[in-house]
Structure formats: structure tokens, C-alpha cells
Amino acid sequence: MTAKPKVWVSRPLFPDVLARLAEHFDVDAEAVEHRHSADELKRKLAGVDGAVVGLADRIDAAVLEGNTRLKVVANLGVGYNNLDLDALTRAGIVASNTPDVLNESVADYAWALMLAAARRVSAAERWLRAGQWPGSNMRFDDWLGLPVHGRTLGILGMGRIGQGIARRAAGFDMRVLYHNRSRLPEMVERECQATLVSKSELLRQVDYLVLVLPFTPENRHAIGAPELAQMKPSAVLVNIARGGIVDDAALALALREGKLAAAGLDVFEGEPMVHPDLLTLDNAVLSPHIASASEETRRAMANLAADNVIAALGFGEAAGKPPTALNPAVLIRGSAHKA
Numbered sequence: 369m370t371a372k373p374k375v376w377v378s379r380p381l382f383p384d385v386l387a388r389l390a391e392h393f394d395v396d397a398e399a400v401e402h403r404h405s406a407d408e409l410k411r412k413l414a415g416v417d418g419a420v421v422g423l424a425d426r427i428d429a430a431v432l433e434g435n436t437r438l439k440v441v442a443n444l445g446v447g448y449n450n451l452d453l454d455a456l457t458r459a460g461i462v463a464s465n466t467p468d469v470l471n472e473s474v475a476d477y478a479w480a481l482m483l484a485a486a487r488r489v490s491a492a493e494r495w496l497r498a499g500q501w502p503g504s505n506m507r508f509d510d511w512l513g514l515p516v517h518g519r520t521l522g523i524l525g526m527g528r529i530g531q532g533i534a535r536r537a538a539g540f541d542m543r544v545l546y547h548n549r550s551r552l553p554e555m556v557e558r559e560c561q562a563t564l565v566s567k568s569e570l571l572r573q574v575d576y577l578v579l580v581l582p583f584t585p586e587n588r589h590a591i592g593a594p595e596l597a598q599m600k601p602s603a604v605l606v607n608i609a610r611g612g613i614v615d616d617a618a619l620a621l622a623l624r625e626g627k628l629a630a631a632g633l634d635v636f637e638g639e640p641m642v643h644p645d646l647l648t649l650d651n652a653v654l655s656p657h658i659a660s661a662s663e664e665t666r667r668a669m670a671n672l673a674a675d676n677v678i679a680a681l682g683f684g685e686a687a688g689k690p691p692t693a694l695n696p697a698v699l700i701r702g703s704a705h706k707a
């Protein structure tokens with residue numbers, strides 16, 4: 369009997385998903401969360417045929433150097449800026465991500481941050497938990513927030529998730545503007561009731577700006593001091609995209625100086641570290657990169673990553689056709705199936 373292919377799972381995963389992988393593979397699954405160094409990644413990946421990795425695992429040319437065994441890397445996330453896709457493709461390794469299954473949960477969460485930032489939910493809760501309500505003689509005009517309904521929502525990066533955020537805006541009777549490098553099909557614009565504008569028009573007109581761009585070299589600091597200066601001082605910024613798309617130092621300054629009303633942030637430059645100034649600001653609602661974290665969605669992401677590994681290594685009904693491969697040309701050339 370031939371030995372089963374080996375698969376490494378870099379972070380703890382749902383047991384039933386690991387069991388699906390174990391039907392076909394000899395699975396080495398990490399039992400505790402741990403940030404792997406480049407050396408550890410190189411060592412782990414050298415001994416396996418497939419891997420399921422997280423956003424903290426940076427898979428680049430140095431990590432892959434000399435690796436002749438690895439055939440597939442499945443990323444637990446739709447964003448894949450932790451993968452050097454060119455290096456993976458050059459090495460004949462299939463890479464995959466987890467699009468679509470998380471759209472609705474992440475769109476829900478963008479709204480959670482938008483509403484919380486507008487209505488000062490986190491600051492009010494901190495105040496209440498600190499025991500400050502009794503005896504405070506809270507005034508009729510204390511804790512005033514910003515209206516959401518009827519305002520203008522802007523989406524920078526109107527892809528799968530951005531469109532979900534836009535569709536929800538109808539319930540709040542909002543006008544929706546968006547900016548992408550290319551215009552969406554008219555039918556999609558109609559469904560989302562959204563209008564394409566230039567980036568500077570978007571910055572100037574919106575009351576709420578939600579960022580849902582991928583992190584690429586082009587998008588680094590897409591929102592920095594010059595862009596913040598174009599926004600209304602009463603506007604709210606929501607970043608659920610990636611740390612580094614916003615210049616967090618410039619954002620903290622704008623929030624402190626009242627040049628921007630509030631922010632809701634799920635991602636940070638250099639996370640898990642957060643810019644110290646943001647931590648001191650009451651008008652910033654902060655969360656630890658949890659926009660996709662509903663049970664149903666995280667399970668769907670894990671299963672989709674497993675589907676990709678199973679198919680790329682030639683098993684299951686989709687053998688040879690990983691459903692969400694980022695570089696399917698590797699499969700067409702057949703190099704993912706090196707001996």
C-alpha cells in the first residue's frame with residue numbers, strides 16, 4: 369500500500385474539517401496558535417505535499433526555495449497578500465483562497481463597525497462598565513452620535529464584499545457611491561443602487577467610507593493624510609480591508625484633531641500590534657480582525673480550503689480541479705503533480 373500524501377495545517381481548525389482531510393492524507397495539524405518564523409515554514413513545507421495556511425504565514429520565494437514536494441497551499445482567507453503568488457506559480461504549486469463564502473458575514477460586520485462608530489457604542493459601553501452612569505446626571509444632550517439613515521455611503525473596492533455592503537444600504541435609505549478601477553456591469557450597479565465616481569469625488573462626498581480593497585503595493589496607504597484631508601470632518605471611516613491600506617498614524621492624527629469624526633477598524637498596519645495613538649482615542653472602534661468570524665462562515669472557509677487541497681492532490685469528486693485556485697494555469701501545465 370502506498371503511503372498517504374502529507375498535509376500540514378498551520379493553525380488549529382475545526383475537528384470535522386481535519387477529519388475530512390484525514391480521509392485522504394496523513395495530517396499534521398498544529399494544536400495551538402503560533403506565529404511561524406520563515407525557517408519554521410520552510411522546514412514544515414519541505415516535508416509535505418499540501419498545506420493549509422493562515423494570513424500570518426508568509427509564503428514567499430525564500431520559504432519555497434529548494435522545495436520539490438509541495439503541490440498546493442490553501443489560504444484560510446480571501447485576501448492572499450501573505451502569499452507570493454508569482455513564486456508559488458514559478459514553483460508549480462497551486463495556491464487557493466476562500467472567496468464568496470464569507471461575503472455576507474463580512475458585509476454584516478462592516479455595518480456593525482459603521483453603526484458602532486457612528487453611535488459611539490464602544491465608548492458608551494466603556495463608560496457604563498466603568499460604573500460612571502450612576503450619579504453622572506447623564507444629560508439629554510450627552511452621547512450624541514451621527515445619523516446613518518439617509519446619508520451617503522462610499523465604498524472603495526466594490527467587489528464581492530463591497531457589493532454586499534452596498535445592498536444593505538437600501539434598508540437605511542442611503543445614497544451609495546463607489547470607486548473601483550473599472551466600472552461594474554450596469555445590472556450590478558442597479559442591484560446595488562450604486563454610482564461610480566472618481567476616488568477624490570468619493571472622498572469629498574461621502575459621510576461613511578468603507579474600504580474593501582485587496583492589499584497590493586498599489587493600495588498601500590490608499591488612505592493617508594492627503595486623502596483624509598479631502599473628507600468631511602463629520603465623516604466616518606471603516607477599514608475592514610487590510611492593515612497598510614490606511615496610514616494609521618495619519619488616521620489617528622485626523623481623529624484626534626477632529627478632522628474626521630470617527631473610525632471603525634478591524635485591521636491594522638503591523639497587526640497584531642495597533643498604533644498606540646489609536647488605542648487612546650474614544651472615537652475609534654477597534655476589533656482584532658474578526659470580520660469573517662461567524663461559526664458558519666469560518667467553517668465554510670475551512671471546508672473550502674480543505675476542498676482545494678483534496679482536489680489539488682487528486683482526490684474527491686473535483687480531483688484535479690481545486691474550486692478556488694488562484695493560479696489554475698499550474699494545473700493546466702500539470703506541474704502541480706510533480707512526483
Ligand SMILES: NC(=O)C1=CN([C@@H]2O[C@H](COP(=O)(O)OP(=O)(O)OC[C@H]3O[C@@H](n4cnc5c(N)ncnc54)[C@H](OP(=O)(O)O)[C@@H]3O)[C@@H](O)[C@H]2O)C=CC1
Nearest residue numbers: 447525526527528529548549550580581582608609659660
Ligand atoms: N477584515 C477581514 O476579516 C476581511 C478582510 N477582507 C479583505 O477584503 C478584500 C476584498 O475582498 P473581496 O471583496 O472578496 O475582493 P474582490 O476582489 O471581490 O473586490 C476587491 C475590489 O477592489 C477593487 N480594487 C482593487 N484595487 C483598487 C484600487 N486601487 N482602487 C479602487 N478599487 C480597487 C476591485 O475592482 P477593480 O479591480 O475594478 O479596481 C474589486 O472590485 C480582501 O482582499 C481582503 O483583504 C476580506 C474578508 C475578511
Ligand SMILES: O=C(O)C(=O)[C@@H](O)[C@H](O)[C@H](O)CO
Nearest residue numbers: 423444445446447657658660
Ligand atoms: O478572508 C480574509 O481575507 C480575512 O482577512 C479574514 O477572513 C481572515 O482570513 C480570517 O480572519 C482568519 O485569519
